[in-house]
Amino acid sequence: MKSWQPGMLNQIFYRRFTIIKWLMTLVLVLTLASCGEKAGSQEVAVNQRNNPPKISQISQQFSEVSPPDVIQELRLTLENYRPQVKILSPQADEVIQDNTVTVSFQVKDIPIFKDPELELGPHLHLILDNQPYIAVYDVNKPLVLPDVSPGTHTLRVFASRPWHESFKNEGAYAQTTFHIFTKTEDNNPDPTMPVLTYSRPQGSYGAEPILLDFYLTNAPLRLVAEDNPNDTVSDWRIRCTINNESFILDRWQPIYLKGFKPGKNWVKLEFLDNQGNPVKNAFNTTARLINYQPKGKDTLSRIVRGELKADQARSIVDPNYTAKKPVTTPIPSVEKTPSPQPEIIPDIEVLETPVKPTPQVEANETSKSEGFFKRRSEPSPSLPPTLPEIIEPPASEIQPEIIPIPQVEVPEKLAKPETSKSSDSPAPEAQPEETPTEESIPLPIKIAPDPEKPSLKRYFNPQQLPNFKLSPSVPPVVPETTPVPEQQERAGEYKVTTMEE
Template identity: 30%
Template structure:
């Protein structure tokens, strides 16, 4: 009798365990579905290195004016010497890589304090500078806005404009790593400009590597770790407003302190304008 009771108890226990296991299997399946959906979400934007751009290893730019780091507030004349690079030329593969291209040709990207750049197709121009201390970065750009990246393709300067207050002064170490944002910018119109969008930035005193510094790019909330200083292409972006945030991090993923090493920008993708076929920025 005791043996029979034992067998009944054992059978009931086995049945109870089986019933307990059933919901767990359903949860596991649900978790797998969630993981799959998450993977699909992570792949909704594609980011890859741009290849095939003509190289300009000997291209140079240097600043001729202003000659003094101290200038008056207001209109400031900037002049540059450009060597081994032709401003206004169309870059050789322009129109073949699917990127928005300026019909004005190759130019200079002028950046003040890591703000949005202005494009200049002449080697001299006037900029309105407010009172304060400012960091000026100018680098050569291909006609489709990809920066030329070599040791002499840029010029960097700190200017004291007017009589800066203590709050307006900048403590910038030009020997430290710095990240400057370049593209994307503004509004892109039509399928030819919105299918592929250039992601580009300029680095100083930092080398990217799988086991070293990286740029963490967050695009519409999706994170990408970039370990090579090259131009990138983004695909799969929706029409409307998009957001890109860039952050320079070390080998452990920690933010590298610096006044320009974290930046966020928005840009817009729109349908083609019937009366305007080319974007100008």
């Protein structure tokens, strides 16, 4: 049996540790080698950031915010595309003997179209020299550029999403330099130096946030460039200046900004080297003027504000998509029949029961302070005086009336009313009392007994008056009074006096 010595064990552990160390070193080298691509073929997705801030203040006026929700959702539909763009004409370093240039393209792995309703879709950004880009939505037809000035010119083109964000994968960008009649030194970038291509913002905007996007060519990644001490752009930066406010971008990613003032705003992009100085190459410094008018009605403004949902705008990323329309059950048409008009019944005149004329009663008020009333009537030698028929009016038309209250026999002294002292007429001369004859004395009238004998105060309250009706066939019973002979002033007349309680 073989025995293990301590020295042999140490050698075995050392060898294993060495192998593990070499394996770790190999993994690290492979990781660095995978990052050895240039920035021109780098595709950085917005959702790959490590905890991106929702709002990041990058200057005194401007702040970076997350992309609109609808754009983030629609972006997922285009994640699987890797556009491949080529310029077929004009050829590189071609001299054209005409100032009209015909440009043709070849595009693969991305559909180029425009939705006819929303007027957006995947397209190409074509830039002649350093002019504002031209959006190309149809690559099957050549694009004609008229009146191109003589000299050297450069075309740059790259694939773009419907909301004008560029694809940054390898092969999505193409560039060519040609000449009109002759060569010049202008518009001819150095192919060995980094090139900054300005893309957005451009034109007019109707909503915030506004996209800031650019394209980089020949700009190496920092991890690879740091190994080369002769590389002066290893720590490159992009300086952005908007309305005299500057901030630095150290990543190649699209950003969305808020803080633009309504009206005209100018934007400037610069490519900087390790020392913060602009890199001298064509197109590396570009300025644009944009117009921001809030509450725009264009499709992009509505998407940014969230007025169009992802399902409503999905046709701008998928040419075969049809927006779902709500299913509505058709309502059967029903013939309208004229509705019967209600019959108009003529007004029927209600015949009122004729009311017997009532004799007018004259009430002479002797004194308001004493409250006496006098009633005159023609005496009848055979029948007692009768009252008119009482017809009860409606409850809403009842008005309080003052009804003279009959009084039973009144003493002679209290029954004599006092004459007014203020009367200017001379007092009548006293006449000798005449002896009453049988013809002048009226027949005695019997007084109906009152079983309850209500007080006078009760009858002066209109709300407590008894509500009664008399039959038209039976004459009402009227209390009879006994005339006082001393108060008779004329033959055939008598006065009934009452005393206030």
